[in-house]
Amino acid sequence: MKTERKIKVIITKVGLDGHDRGAKVIAMLLKEAGMEVVYLGMYQMPEFIIQAAIDEDADVIGVSYLSGEHLTFTEKIVEEMKKKGLEDVLFIAGGVIPPEDIPILKEMGVDEVFVAGTLTQPIVEYIKDHARK
Amino acid sequence: MKKLSSNELAQRVLRCDRYAGARLISLLEDGNEDARHTLKLLYPHTGKSMIVGITGSTGTGKSTLIDHLIHRFRKSGKKVGVVLVDPSSPFSGGAFLGDRLRIQRHTCDDGVFIRSMASRGHLGGLVRTTAETIRIMEAMGAEAILLETVGTGQDEVEVIQAVQTCILVISPNMGDEIQALKAGLMEIGHIYVINKSDLEGSTQALREIEAVLSMKDHTDDAWKPKVVSTVASEGKGIEELVSAINEHHAYMNQSERIEGIRFQRAEYELGLVFKNELERLVLQELKRKGKKKKFIREICDGQTDPYTVVDEVLKNFLKKETPE
Amino acid sequence: MEALTKDIPLDKVSWSLITASTVASVTMAQYVAVAQNRGYNIAQLRGSIQNDPIHFRYCGFRPACPLDVSIRLGCDVMEYCTRHMPKWYYTTVNMYDLREQGITAPQEVAFGFGIAKIYIDELIRRGLSIDDFAPRFTFYVSCHIDLFEEVAKIRAARRIWARMLKEHYGAKNEKSMQFRFAVHTAGCSLIPQQPMNNIVRISYQALAAVLAGVQSLHCCSYDEPICLPTEKGHLQALRTQQILAYETGVCNVADPLGGSYYVESLTDRIEEEALKIMGQVEEIGGMEEAIRTQWLDRVFEKEALQRQKELDALEKLLVGVNIFTTELEKETPLGVQRIPSESAQRQIKETRELKRIRDTNKLKDRIKILREAASEGRNVIPAMIEATRAYATTGELMGTVREAMGYPYDPMGALTNPFG
Numbered sequence: 001m002k003t004e005r006k007i008k009v010i011i012t013k014v015g016l017d018g019h020d021r022g023a024k025v026i027a028m029l030l031k032e033a034g035m036e037v038v039y040l041g042m043y044q045m046p047e048f049i050i051q052a053a054i055d056e057d058a059d060v061i062g063v064s065y066l067s068g069e070h071l072t073f074t075e076k077i078v079e080e081m082k083k084k085g086l087e088d089v090l091f092i093a094g095g096v097i098p099p100e101d102i103p104i105l106k107e108m109g110v111d112e113v114f115v116a117g118t119l120t121q122p123i124v125e126y127i128k129d130h131a132r133k
Numbered sequence: 134m135k136k137l138s139s140n141e142l143a144q145r146v147l148r149c150d151r152y153a154g155a156r157l158i159s160l161l162e163d164g165n166e167d168a169r170h171t172l173k174l175l176y177p178h179t180g181k182s183m184i185v186g187i188t189g190s191t192g193t194g195k196s197t198l199i200d201h202l203i204h205r206f207r208k209s210g211k212k213v214g215v216v217l218v219d220p221s222s223p224f225s226g227g228a229f230l231g232d233r234l235r236i237q238r239h240t241c242d243d244g245v246f247i248r249s250m251a252s253r254g255h256l257g258g259l260v261r262t263t264a265e266t267i268r269i270m271e272a273m274g275a276e277a278i279l280l281e282t283v284g285t286g287q288d289e290v291e292v293i294q295a296v297q298t299c300i301l302v303i304s305p306n307m308g309d310e311i312q313a314l315k316a317g318l319m320e321i322g323h324i325y326v327i328n329k330s331d332l333e334g335s336t337q338a339l340r341e342i343e344a345v346l347s348m349k350d351h352t353d354d355a356w357k358p359k360v361v362s363t364v365a366s367e368g369k370g371i372e373e374l375v376s377a378i379n380e381h382h383a384y385m386n387q388s389e390r391i392e393g394i395r396f397q398r399a400e401y402e403l404g405l406v407f408k409n410e411l412e413r414l415v416l417q418e419l420k421r422k423g424k425k426k427k428f429i430r431e432i433c434d435g436q437t438d439p440y441t442v443v444d445e446v447l448k449n450f451l452k453k454e455t456p457e
Numbered sequence: 458m459e460a461l462t463k464d465i466p467l468d469k470v471s472w473s474l475i476t477a478s479t480v481a482s483v484t485m486a487q488y489v490a491v492a493q494n495r496g497y498n499i500a501q502l503r504g505s506i507q508n509d510p511i512h513f514r515y516c517g518f519r520p521a522c523p524l525d526v527s528i529r530l531g532c533d534v535m536e537y538c539t540r541h542m543p544k545w546y547y548t549t550v551n552m553y554d555l556r557e558q559g560i561t562a563p564q565e566v567a568f569g570f571g572i573a574k575i576y577i578d579e580l581i582r583r584g585l586s587i588d589d590f591a592p593r594f595t596f597y598v599s600c601h602i603d604l605f606e607e608v609a610k611i612r613a614a615r616r617i618w619a620r621m622l623k624e625h626y627g628a629k630n631e632k633s634m635q636f637r638f639a640v641h642t643a644g645c646s647l648i649p650q651q652p653m654n655n656i657v658r659i660s661y662q663a664l665a666a667v668l669a670g671v672q673s674l675h676c677c678s679y680d681e682p683i684c685l686p687t688e689k690g691h692l693q694a695l696r697t698q699q700i701l702a703y704e705t706g707v708c709n710v711a712d713p714l715g716g717s718y719y720v721e722s723l724t725d726r727i728e729e730e731a732l733k734i735m736g737q738v739e740e741i742g743g744m745e746e747a748i749r750t751q752w753l754d755r756v757f758e759k760e761a762l763q764r765q766k767e768l769d770a771l772e773k774l775l776v777g778v779n780i781f782t783t784e785l786e787k788e789t790p791l792g793v794q795r796i797p798s799e800s801a802q803r804q805i806k807e808t809r810e811l812k813r814i815r816d817t818n819k820l821k822d823r824i825k826i827l828r829e830a831a832s833e834g835r836n837v838i839p840a841m842i843e844a845t846r847a848y849a850t851t852g853e854l855m856g857t858v859r860e861a862m863g864y865p866y867d868p869m870g871a872l873t874n875p876f877g
Contacts, residue, residue, distance in 0.1 A: 019517050028758070030227065031228055032227060035227045036227060037228065038249050039229060041231075055151055096682055116682045119779060120769045
């Protein structure tokens with residue numbers, strides 16, 4: 001029997017960045033919006049994040065950056081996504097990111113950036129509208 | 134990944150292509166009808182793995198134990214599949230799948246395939262997709278498959294029937310656990326693990342479980358459930374657990390028993406698939422013709438009852454399907 | 458540490474050592490080693506060290522902060538300073554970081570005092586009497602945007618601490634009963650939208666701290682939610698304090714809001730609420746149990762989610778987020794602070810060089826002594842000081858203690874003990 005398709009989201013932190021309050025909150029909010037969230041927690045490296053996205057057949061990868069290393073890690077993550085053929089997976093980022101860096105991240109391949117202080121609705125709507133069907 | 138035909142998908146799964154395996158599981162979760170054809174092609178390549186279920190309340194340390202088990206199985210050269218089941222929210226339909234976090238270090242190991250699943254609240258749905266996911270992992274070459282569930286709720290208790298060896302994990306600081314165990318779940322375990330056994334109350338928990346188990350009737354050659362103490366966070370007791378699992382596996386593999394197991398598993402899955410197909414065919418038909426709502430309204434108005442409705446529908450259905 | 462303290466007269470300057478609390482024992486040992494090498498009498502040295510390893514597990518360094526190691530090392534520093542450095546403030550129990558998790562004002566006080574009790578109980582178990590060390594026990598407190606609530610919170614904390622020390626611990630010295638603390642204005646109350654507004658928020662929060670009465674104040678830099686603080690941002694934060702201190706006159710009066718019907722009733726309410734929460738913690742077995750069973754983690758998760766929902770539902774208003782919003786700025790007003798990646802490379806190079814030139818045999822002996830002290834339950838600070846003199850690195854010192862206490866040498870599991 002056909003069931004309603006659920007959006008599967010990976011929420012993760014990268015490297016040594018240990019500030020996970022935002023990531024956990026986003027994960028819970030997306031669950032309450034009806035999505036299935038695989039929460040990978042802290043200390044993940046790009047290859048592990050991407051392989052998890054493959055195994056979980058994820059529609060969205062969401063990375064929370066509070067360490068100032070968003071440019072270095074995004075480059076590695078996008079490279080890994082391309083290498084493993086995950087270009088159709090939505091890549092969103094959030095956290096403490098200067099506005100100057102947002103266009104740079106998008107240029108690199110991030111689909112959208114939600115900095116601190118974003119309300120829940122825009123994030124949920126964005127994912128629902130843009131995650132692959 | 135572009136859309137693949139059932140054949141292509143099956144071929145890729147058999148070649149242990151994780152994209153294909155992952156995609157197929159998603160299709161089955163979504164109730165995609167074409168995916169069944171793929172399963173038909175994969176079926177002959179399944180049925181030979183060791184399937185271990187690990188169940189127990191949240192916070193008992195199941196994921197940490199699984200982390201160690203994966204490590205041990207890999208050391209002995211076995212390829213491992215892991216299915217992690219968490220409940221869906223009955224309100225939003227979403228789920229927080231946080232078990233993978235604890236075993237994530239194995240993700241980039243070619244010989245380990247980990248998949249998180251939400252129960253999705255459909256009675257029987259969880260069980261069917263879990264059983265199918267296990268088959269897919271078998272087709273991908275997994276020699277040991279670990280299934281983790283919370284073990285509460287009807288569905289998750291049923292899911293245990295899809296495994297060969299059932300491990301029940303408790304931890305001493307969960308006071309009501311033993312009572313609950315005594316109440317019902319005691320029937321299902323082959324191995325009982327007291328995790329966090331360094332905490333106070335573990336000796337008591339051990340004694341209580343052993344007492345309950347000793348009261349069960351055992352025929353001489355029946356499996357006597359084992360009780361193992363572990364401190365998963367420190368890696369203690371894992372050897373004993375692995376031994377117990379291997380012992381049970383050996384026991385199950387003694388000639389007639391393995392046949393019995395295969396029979397039960399096939400019977401069980403046949404029932405699940407039947408139920409699923411019937412529901413799909415009949416209810417979908419009704420829905421399509423707008424009859425489902427009509428019947429429900431009639432039931433509410435007291436004009437009829439569910440049993441009469443089903444009798445009528447099935448009579449017509451069978452008449453249609455069975456040529457005279 | 459040698460480079461840091463070079464040419465500065467340690468007996469004439471008061472030092473505030475703020476490092477990751479997990480390694481406060483190492484930092485303390487380094488400071489003492491340097492001071493002793495330069496011939497100072499450490500009993501005369503004035504300063505403070507953050508040293509609250511227990512709370513640090515909530516700052517994203519959990520693998521490095523097993524609870525027993527945290528209590529052990531935290532108290533080793535506290536005990537050492539109490540016995541040998543009577544002018545030193547040996548801890549700043551950090552309620553601020555707890556509040557940053559999203560909890561409420563009464564929870565901040567309750568959980569902060571809960572952690573303080575763990576240290577106090579351990580120090581008493583080690584044979585120190587409460588009046589021996591309590592006069593130097595300090596806290597780090599947050600100051601959030603609800604002005605009256607924050608004032609009341611601090612006043613309530615003062616009351617609770619005084620009563621706790623007097624009635625529960627039997628302190629006789631008045632100085633033990635004084636709630637000694639520094640304030641850090643709340644980082645999590647600041648937002649990147651319309652960032653200059655943050656200067657206003659920080660000012661109100663600093664005002665609240667001063668109206669409540671505080672011993673030391675740190676103001677956030679306005680760019681906290683955007684990047685690491687720029688020098689200009691830092692300066693702005695300093696000016697905020699200076700205007701408050703020198704122009705407004707609020708520092709001329711102690712407890713100016715005392716007697717206000719509203720602030721007094723709010724103080725009572727927060728005190729009651731905080732005590733209730735402390736009671737709840739006792740019911741589940743005490744603060745150690747609350748931490749060990751992750752009960753506290755669940756509270757943090759629940760509250761963090763609640764804070765977001767309050768904004769979504771307009772129950773709490775935040776200018777720039779759910780009211781008076783504008784398009785997100787394209788530029789950070791005073792520029793963005795970037796850390797050049799070369800700085801990490803330089804540190805790595807310098808560490809490698811240090812390892813090459815140091816006396817390895819002497820170091821091995823000192824590490825062995827440290828390992829013995831750690832496994833025999835003795836205070837490790839003296840051994841750390843000696844090992845530091847032989848140029849042991851932070852990782853080597855911490856790893857040695859961790860292993861002696863039954864944990865992997867490297868919390869991230871990548872390195873093994875080079876001393877075998």
